[in-house]
Structure formats: C-alpha cells, structure tokens
Amino acid sequence: MFDYLIVGAGLSGAVMAERLASQEGKKVLLVDKRSHIGGNTFDHYNDDGLLVHKYGPHIFHTNSKSVFNYLSRFTKWRPYQHRVLASVDGLLVPIPINLNTINELYGLQLNSDEVEGFLAGKAIKKDRILTSEDVVLNTVGKDLYEKFFKGYTKKQWDLDPSELDASVTARIPTRTNRDDRYFADTFQAMPLNGYTRMFEKMLDHPNIKVMLNTDYKEIIDSIEFREMIYTGPIDYYFDNCFGKLPYRSIDFVFETHNEDSFQSTGTVNYPNDQLYTRITEFKYLTGQKSDKTTVVYEYPKAEGDPYYPVPRSENTALYKRYQQLAIKEKNVHFTGRLATYKYYNMDQVVAQSLALFKKLYSPDLIEEEANG
Known part of the structure; x- marks a missing residue:
C-alpha cells in the first residue's frame, strides 16, 4: 500500500x-x-561527452529565496546569466530590446533618457491591452513589433500575435538601459552537475x-x-x-561541431529568417570545456509532446x-x-x-x- x-x-x-x-x-x-x-529538464551527456538538455534549454532563474534555498538542498550551483541575441536586419542585437538594440539597429547614439522618448514616439497607444500584438505596439510601435515579435510569434504558435493572449509577449520586458541579460531575477544559476543529478538526489x-x-x-x-x-x-x-x-510542440535538432564555439552567446533568436525559432549552444549554459560544441535548433510544430499551452x-x-x-x-x-x-x-x-x-x-x- x-x-x-x-x-x-x-x-x-x-x-x-x-x-x-x-x-x-x-x-x-x-x-x-x-x-x-526530470521531465522536460532532463539532461544527459551525448556521444561526444557534452552535457545537453534533451528538451531544449532550461535556464533556472527566480526571485524566490525560498525556492532557491529548497533546490539548493539537492545541488550546488554554477552562476550563469543568460544572454540572447536576435538576428534582425543582418545584425545580431540584444533581446529583450534595450538601449544598445535601438542604437545598433537605427545607427543612433541615444542615452537612457533619450531612448525612452524614442520608444514613446514609436508606441501606438491602446485603450485596452487584450492581445500580444497590443502589448508590443503599445510599448515599442509597429517597426520593432515586426522586426522582433510578429514573425517569431507566428512561427512559435502558428498564430498571429493579434490572436494570442497578452501574456505571451508581456513576459518579455523592454529596457531603456544597457542591461543585456535575458532575465533580471535575483537568483540566476545552473545546477553545477546538471538537472538530472539534482533530481537523483531529490x-x-x-x-x-x-x-x-x-x-x-x-x-x-x-x-x-x-x-x-x-x-x-x-x-x-x-x-x-x-x-x-491544444499545445504547441517542438522538434529539437542537435548538431555537434568540431570547434570550440559555434555562436557568440548562449541563444540566438531568428524572428524573421529560417524555419527554426532559435539556436542554443549548451557550453555557455554548462560552462563545460571541450574542443567540440553541441547546439540545438528548435522547430515549432503542432503535434508531439505537449510543451506550450x-x-x-x-x-x-x-x-x-x-x-x-x-x-x-x-x-x-x-x-x-x-x-x-x-x-x-x-x-x-x-x-x-x-x-x-x-x-x-x-x-x-x-x-x-x-x-x-
């Protein structure tokens, strides 16, 4: 019993x-x-000895001290702050959108106060924020919406942002400083020996x-x-x-390359080009040293394991x-x-x-x- x-x-x-x-x-x-x-956080060593996440990148971040302390009973941590670039107009620029993103895209030299005014001038104010499209247009306007959000959202969900709840794009902040971290949480770290080892101890x-x-x-x-x-x-x-x-699923396509690194940061998003949404290189996340590197391409699809409601x-x-x-x-x-x-x-x-x-x-x- x-x-x-x-x-x-x-x-x-x-x-x-x-x-x-x-x-x-x-x-x-x-x-x-x-x-x-381990569920979707399951990680393992591939044939080349590289620690990879089977179901795509999982980066731990929280503002909850109690949650962090609880998990700390089962793992030591490797400090890690995730950074993401987006491939837009032939450039790789920070996402979430920040001061550097605006200056690089538009060839400007704005400061924090000036970029706030720049974005306010671009914003298309909405009386009611009902959809993901409303969120972005209300914050950064049409041009940045089309460069960063419309295509990515369409690939990820097979729906236009105007058909999705506001919560989808509300998760992504817009910054007027140079903070290029993807998350701003107090605690940002990766389990030192991987998620699976943490689960084994738990x-x-x-x-x-x-x-x-x-x-x-x-x-x-x-x-x-x-x-x-x-x-x-x-x-x-x-x-x-x-x-x-209904759920959205993902095809994860892994590649190992005989080189020290494949890209300049942990994840690169592709909002408008390619069929995949992003590429993640695991060595940035794990801190592992190797003369090889493994990346994963993510191709959203309708059928398969249920990942995203x-x-x-x-x-x-x-x-x-x-x-x-x-x-x-x-x-x-x-x-x-x-x-x-x-x-x-x-x-x-x-x-x-x-x-x-x-x-x-x-x-x-x-x-x-x-x-x-």
Whole structure:
C-alpha cells in the first residue's frame, strides 16, 4: 500500500515526492511514461561527452529565496546569466530590446533618457491591452513589433500575435538601459552537475519508488494507494471527454561541431529568417570545456509532446471545464504545467508544489502567512 501515487517525474512530481517522503514519512510511488526522471529538464551527456538538455534549454532563474534555498538542498550551483541575441536586419542585437538594440539597429547614439522618448514616439497607444500584438505596439510601435515579435510569434504558435493572449509577449520586458541579460531575477544559476543529478538526489529516499516507461493508466487498477498527485495533462486524466487541449510542440535538432564555439552567446533568436525559432549552444549554459560544441535548433510544430499551452480565451474556457471536474475528484491533487494548463517557469512549478504540500499538511501555516 502506497500513501501516494504521483504521476509524472518532472519538477512538480519530484518536489511532491521528496516533501511527502522526507517530511511526512509517506510511502510514494512515482510513475512516468518516459524512460527517465526530470521531465522536460532532463539532461544527459551525448556521444561526444557534452552535457545537453534533451528538451531544449532550461535556464533556472527566480526571485524566490525560498525556492532557491529548497533546490539548493539537492545541488550546488554554477552562476550563469543568460544572454540572447536576435538576428534582425543582418545584425545580431540584444533581446529583450534595450538601449544598445535601438542604437545598433537605427545607427543612433541615444542615452537612457533619450531612448525612452524614442520608444514613446514609436508606441501606438491602446485603450485596452487584450492581445500580444497590443502589448508590443503599445510599448515599442509597429517597426520593432515586426522586426522582433510578429514573425517569431507566428512561427512559435502558428498564430498571429493579434490572436494570442497578452501574456505571451508581456513576459518579455523592454529596457531603456544597457542591461543585456535575458532575465533580471535575483537568483540566476545552473545546477553545477546538471538537472538530472539534482533530481537523483531529490528522489534518493527509501520511501520513494520510481517506475519509468509506464503509463499510470496501465497500472492504476493493480496498485493500492490512498491519494494521487497528478502532474500530467488534465484532459488525458479525464479521457479527453471535452476534447483535447491544444499545445504547441517542438522538434529539437542537435548538431555537434568540431570547434570550440559555434555562436557568440548562449541563444540566438531568428524572428524573421529560417524555419527554426532559435539556436542554443549548451557550453555557455554548462560552462563545460571541450574542443567540440553541441547546439540545438528548435522547430515549432503542432503535434508531439505537449510543451506550450496555447493561450487563447477559448482554450482557457475548455480548461476550466476540466478544472471543474478536477475539483470534484476525491483524493486527487492536480499540480504543474500540464495539470493546470498554464505556462510556468521552473521556479513557479516548484513553488506551486511546495504550496500544495503546505496545503495538505500545514494549512494553518498558510493561513498565518496570508495574514502576515
């Protein structure tokens, strides 16, 4: 008899498994249909001895000290601040857009105050911000929207930005200084020995059993358990009874080159040229030394593993129908990107599972925190 069956060995499931086993002494069975733990953050050494992320680059960043401290129990860190360039008009310029981006693109020598006025002059002010297009036009105007956002968004989502929720482009700031870091969070680092090693330490507990290459529906009738933590697609849990929730997927194409470096920064975006959206070179992320280097090209597609929930109002409405069913489920708890149909950063996923654990076993503590 297990106390908990946890479906999915990504961050959501692993955090819950670790907390339940180590803090409450619960017996946990962690099941995943893939052949490995770690979910989409899984990394491994390829045939050339280079550490790569199987499902595209995952860069850890957070403003939450509690999340960072929690994960620090299972890994040491390598400080790393991610930088991204965009291939625009034959130039490689910083993204998010900053002072250097504007000066290089337009051949100007503006300062921070002047670039603020420059952008204000370009902006097309909107009374209501409803779509991703509205967000960008309202901030930087049509020219920069077309150079950086329209084509990239169309490739990534197969939708025009005018058809997508404002949240998509609202994630990307516009800066009037020279800060060329992709993220501005307080804590920015990579697990020193990789994500998979971090997961191995997280799940190294006698109360945690892991079963891979297994769809939980194949074993659920033969396993005895008291409660379930479900981190898989919520529509799959309910047998797609209202129809499938739309996702975007990606084809990852890896190449290894016999050279020290392939490009001048960790990631280069291609908003308007090429079929791929970006190229990432892993040695920037890992700090690994080698006379070879591996890069990954990302080609968005409609079918495949579910990576990105498609943020449109009709999809949110469909999710809410499934959510109402989930609320009525007894002894089943839904957490994570797929189970809540929302695009979370890694730290948000960890925080969500830590909050669920508190809700289950320290509800008084949550109430005290809420009341200050």
